Amino acid sequence: MNSTERAAFRFEQVSASPLETIKIGEELAALLWPGSVVALRGTLGAGKTQLVKGLARGLGIHEEITSPSYTIISEYEGILPLYHMDAYRLSGEEEFIRTGAEELFYGKGISVVEWSERVQGLIPADAVLAEIAITGPEERRVTVSYPAGKTP
Ligand SMILES: Nc1ncnc2c1ncn2[C@@H]1O[C@H](COP(=O)(O)OP(=O)(O)OP(=O)(O)O)[C@@H](O)[C@H]1O
Ligand SMILES: [Mg+2]
Structure with missing residues (x-):
């Protein structure tokens, strides 16, 4: 699966700095809904x-966000709960289920999964896909795609 195969709606943004990428993320928050899953690649x-x-x-979360590589899930309270997940170090989908992460996909919070391809079989069909490509030392291309029925 990639953004061209499944997208009913897609937008691309070029980021020239880490701060611009943060800004893109902030804007993306407004284009989600309760229970959204964002698969990050x-x-x-x-x-x-x-x-x-x-x-x-x-x-509206002011806590510092740190990488949940070792913990698999970090939870933050905002306008909606944010579940920040990282599948990088997982042995596979079974371990992701054991941590309880998969259940969170079906709650009211926003789940965002780094290295989502490692748990691809568990990602709901209505997930939003955000792909980041490195296009220069400080340049990134961010592509966000929505499946049919979930366009913002
Ligand atoms: N335009 C940009 N957007 C985002 N990060 C950038 C940009 N330009 C440079 N960087 C740098 O790239 C790095 C991105 O790190 P970050 O931890 O966000 O990556 P990641 O995709 O989460 O990696 P990992 O797979 O290890 O979790 C940071 O050091 C950041 O300063
Ligand atoms: Mg990371």
Whole structure:
């Protein structure tokens, strides 16, 4: 699955700095709904966590966002709860289920999953996909795609 195969609606933004990526994340927060799942893709250092910092800001969360690589899930209270998940170090989908992360997809909070491709089989069909590509030392291309019926 990639953004061109499934998108009913898609937008692309170029970021020239980490701060701009945070801004894109903040804007994305306004284009989600209670219970949204955001599947994040992009290589190491692409800026996935920067985007989540923006999402958190958009949800009125002032706590510092740190990478949940070891904990798998970090939970924050905002306008809606934010569940920041990272599948990078998981052994597989079973471990993701054991942590209780998958259940959170079906609650009212916003779930955002770094390295979502590692748990692809568990990502709901109506998830929003955000892909970050490294296009220069400080430049990133952020592509956000929505499936049919979930266009903002
Ligand atoms: N335009 C940009 N947007 C986001 N990050 C950028 C940008 N330009 C440079 N960077 C740098 O790239 C790095 C992105 O780190 P970040 O932790 O957000 O990546 P990640 O995709 O979450 O990586 P990981 O897979 O290790 O979790 C940071 O060091 C940041 O300063
Ligand atoms: Mg990260």
